Amino acid sequence: MIKQIVFLVALLITLGVFTFSIQRYFKYFKFTKRKPLKNIGKRLWNTLDVAGFQVKIFRRPVIGLVHALVFWGFMIILFGSIEMVVDGLSGHEKVFSVLGVVYSSLMAFGDVFALIILVAMIIFLARRLILHVKRFSGVEMKPVSEYDAVLALTIIFVLMVSLLGMNTFYLKWAALTGTQVEGLYPISHYLVGLFSSMTVEQAWMWYQINWWTHILLIFIFANILPYSKHFHVFMSVPNVFVSKVEPLGYIENMDNITKEVKVMLDPNATFDENTEEETVERFGALDVDDLNWVNYFNSLACTECGRCTSVCPANITGKLLSPRKVMMNTRARMKEKGPGLVKEGKEFDDGKHLVMDYLTEEELWACTMCNACAQECPININQPSIILEARRYLVMEESKAPAELNTMFANIENNGAPWQFAQDDRMLWAEGLEVPLMADKFANNEKPEYLFWVGSAGAIDDRYKKVIREFVKILNYLKVDYAVLGTEESDSGDVARRAGNEMLYQMQAMTNIEVMNGYEVNKIVTCDPHDFNTMKNEYCDLGGNYEVQHHTQFLQKAIDEGKLTINSDKFAGQKITYHDPCYLGRGNGEYDAPRDILKAIPSVKVEMEKNRSFAMCCGAGGGQMFKEAEKGDKEVFIERTEQALETGASIICTSCPFCMTMMTDGIKYKNKEEEVKNYDIAELVSISLGL
Numbered sequence: 001m002i003k004q005i006v007f008l009v010a011l012l013i014t015l016g017v018f019t020f021s022i023q024r025y026f027k028y029f030k031f032t033k034r035k036p037l038k039n040i041g042k043r044l045w046n047t048l049d050v051a052g053f054q055v056k057i058f059r060r061p062v063i064g065l066v067h068a069l070v071f072w073g074f075m076i077i078l079f080g081s082i083e084m085v086v087d088g089l090s091g092h093e094k095v096f097s098v099l100g101v102v103y104s105s106l107m108a109f110g111d112v113f114a115l116i117i118l119v120a121m122i123i124f125l126a127r128r129l130i131l132h133v134k135r136f137s138g139v140e141m142k143p144v145s146e147y148d149a150v151l152a153l154t155i156i157f158v159l160m161v162s163l164l165g166m167n168t169f170y171l172k173w174a175a176l177t178g179t180q181v182e183g184l185y186p187i188s189h190y191l192v193g194l195f196s197s198m199t200v201e202q203a204w205m206w207y208q209i210n211w212w213t214h215i216l217l218i219f220i221f222a223n224i225l226p227y228s229k230h231f232h233v234f235m236s237v238p239n240v241f242v243s244k245v246e247p248l249g250y251i252e253n254m255d256n257i258t259k260e261v262k263v264m265l266d267p268n269a270t271f272d273e274n275t276e277e278e279t280v281e282r283f284g285a286l287d288v289d290d291l292n293w294v295n296y297f298n299s300l301a302c303t304e305c306g307r308c309t310s311v312c313p314a315n316i317t318g319k320l321l322s323p324r325k326v327m328m329n330t331r332a333r334m335k336e337k338g339p340g341l342v343k344e345g346k347e348f349d350d351g352k353h354l355v356m357d358y359l360t361e362e363e364l365w366a367c368t369m370c371n372a373c374a375q376e377c378p379i380n381i382n383q384p385s386i387i388l389e390a391r392r393y394l395v396m397e398e399s400k401a402p403a404e405l406n407t408m409f410a411n412i413e414n415n416g417a418p419w420q421f422a423q424d425d426r427m428l429w430a431e432g433l434e435v436p437l438m439a440d441k442f443a444n445n446e447k448p449e450y451l452f453w454v455g456s457a458g459a460i461d462d463r464y465k466k467v468i469r470e471f472v473k474i475l476n477y478l479k480v481d482y483a484v485l486g487t488e489e490s491d492s493g494d495v496a497r498r499a500g501n502e503m504l505y506q507m508q509a510m511t512n513i514e515v516m517n518g519y520e521v522n523k524i525v526t527c528d529p530h531d532f533n534t535m536k537n538e539y540c541d542l543g544g545n546y547e548v549q550h551h552t553q554f555l556q557k558a559i560d561e562g563k564l565t566i567n568s569d570k571f572a573g574q575k576i577t578y579h580d581p582c583y584l585g586r587g588n589g590e591y592d593a594p595r596d597i598l599k600a601i602p603s604v605k606v607e608m609e610k611n612r613s614f615a616m617c618c619g620a621g622g623g624q625m626f627k628e629a630e631k632g633d634k635e636v637f638i639e640r641t642e643q644a645l646e647t648g649a650s651i652i653c654t655s656c657p658f659c660m661t662m663m664t665d666g667i668k669y670k671n672k673e674e675e676v677k678n679y680d681i682a683e684l685v686s687i688s689l690g691l
């Protein structure tokens with residue numbers, strides 16, 4: 001009875017302190033922005049896949065396996081911990097043993113996992129204290145983060161020792177008293193042999209010591225967690241559930257801006273006030289309470305593992321930006337501002353802000369929006385969404401974009417292209433080629449199957465104009481029923497959006513959608529992965545619903561259907577390496593189409609070490625193409641070109657206008673123009689076909 005009373009008191013204290021700690025975090029949620037959770041089915045699948053099967057942690061297979069075993073082990077051992085609580089309250093031993101074979105199996109797995117987790121903790125501690133793994137350090141990692149990690153790992157280590165001890169002394173006591181053993185304990189079964197001279201009393205005493213050590217440590221640990229990075233023990237699974245389910249390339253529409261843009265484009269536009277979003281105080285995020293609740297949830301779930309920062313091209317090349325810091329700063333800022341918000345409400349102002357005080361402009365403008373961080377995060381945290389919100393604030397509220405980006409915005413506004421280029425010149429690339437115009441086709445009552453979206457770079461950039469010409473030759477060769485918009489095409493708005501100018505993006509998108517819907521466009525093919533992503537995933541939010549293909553997908557389909565056969569030895573014996581564009585690869589999961597096309601071209605294919613979803617950005621995304629890079633050790637495009645050159649390839653193949661510019665510049669920078677060429681995949685096909 002005394003044991004039950006002591007246990008009850010300990011449990012109540014634990015639950016009381018835990019509830020107090022948790023509510024401190026959770027009461028801040030009401031100050032964040034609303035965001036509805038759609039696609040529940042997909043979320044459940046995501047949770048099973050990413051949290052249950054731990055698929056993302058296996059991106060680093062060896063240490064990933066150790067982490068996954070720890071997670072699965074915890075899940076099994078949790079059953080035993082719940083039983084201990086019931087035992088403690090009821091005063092009985094092994095209450096769940098009525099489950100028979102299920103119980104025996106769970107106990108057996110728990111016993112084995114206790115040993116596995118114990119070994120894993122030794123490995124994790126060694127990685128921190130002896131090996132000093134690089135990703136555990138960084139400007140944002142203060143000594144307290146290290147102490148926190150070491151303390152948590154040590155507690156888990158002791159928890160596993162006490163669990164094995166508890167099982168071992170239970171077996172010993174049962175053997176000495178002739179009591180029937182409930183459950184199976186394959187590891188502890190061997191450990192019993194170490195205590196051959198133990199008496200019944202000693203076995204019972206050590207069983208009790210380990211039992212109490214284990215359960216009290218669980219109670220203590222549960223109350224340390226809310227103040228530790230190991231809070232992710234509670235937060236990571238629900239975080240996966242609330243995380244982004246759309247393609248990584250997708251950016252959610254700012255509906256409050258849509259209304260403004262509609263009025264700008266048509267002052268007579270009418271709205272159903274019931275369906276309109278609430279008016280917002282500011283565009284983008286200046287402070288943590290301007291972010292949505294999922295952003296804040298993400299920050300609470302962050303384990304500070306640094307996987308995101310270790311793949312961030314900006315960080316790798318010595319820039320200040322660290323996506324882990326973005327998450328840690330978001331959490332820290334809410335911890336600082338939260339109590340004031342609770343006391344004084346939304347009006348609370350302590351003179352500090354997340355943007356500028358915690359995250360500097362230099363950090364925010366260094367991001368290429370490549371999504372490598374989000375791809376890498378084992379619990380699906382989306383760091384770029386916070387960076388984007390901060391950029392939106394800087395651009396739309398403060399007009400504080402870097403000067404080159406302001407020029408780019410002005411060019412799009414005035415000329416429909418990010419460069420200074422007259423709209424009327426958008427068809428100059430087609431000189432000497434047969435390229436049908438949508439307007440002409442429509443005038444003849446013809447409705448082409450495809451709209452070929454040329455894109456701003458295709459229409460303007462001298463190098464990429466050549467690619468567009470080659471692709472058009474392929475379209476003509478395949479006798480595809482297509483047309484282009486010509487001077488009616490305007491910039492997709494993608495770059496403006498990712499640089500924070502949502503207003504300009506929506507103006508561009510709505511203008512283009514009106515033109516395309518006017519021509520009853522259904523299918524679009526484009527060579528630009530950025531425009532591909534925006535038109536495929538984002539235009540639908542503004543009324544533009546199209547089946548969009550990247551030219552690599554289009555060509556792959558033509559090869560698969562037998563319409564396109566390449567019997568040429570133009571590149572035979574040449575080594576080709578392919579660079580994955582972020583918005584085709586990570587953004588939309590397309591890695592096979594370009595590789596399948598290359599397979600059809602007789603040549604030697606070599607992969608860069610970082611390929612497919614691990615591929616490093618070329619450095620041009622997120623508006624970087626139009627501005628000077630932030631200071632660092634190296635430019636991103638040089639780093640990526642070096643990775644390509646390491647393969648020994650004589651051809652670096654790309655499938656994006658921005659990647660092409662960056663890789664061409666990289667080859668020039670490395671003085672390799674004689675030995676190494678940069679081709680778009682469309683050029684390789686066109687040259688192979690002898691077009």
Ligand code: SF4
Pocket residue numbers: 308311312313314315321322323366367368369370371372373374383384
């Ligand atoms: S999106 Fe890319 S550049 Fe930006 S923080 Fe993430 S990894 Fe770094």
Ligand code: SF4
Pocket residue numbers: 301302303304305306307308309323324327376377378379381383
């Ligand atoms: S955001 Fe994800 S990957 Fe980055 S440190 Fe946090 S948990 Fe790790």
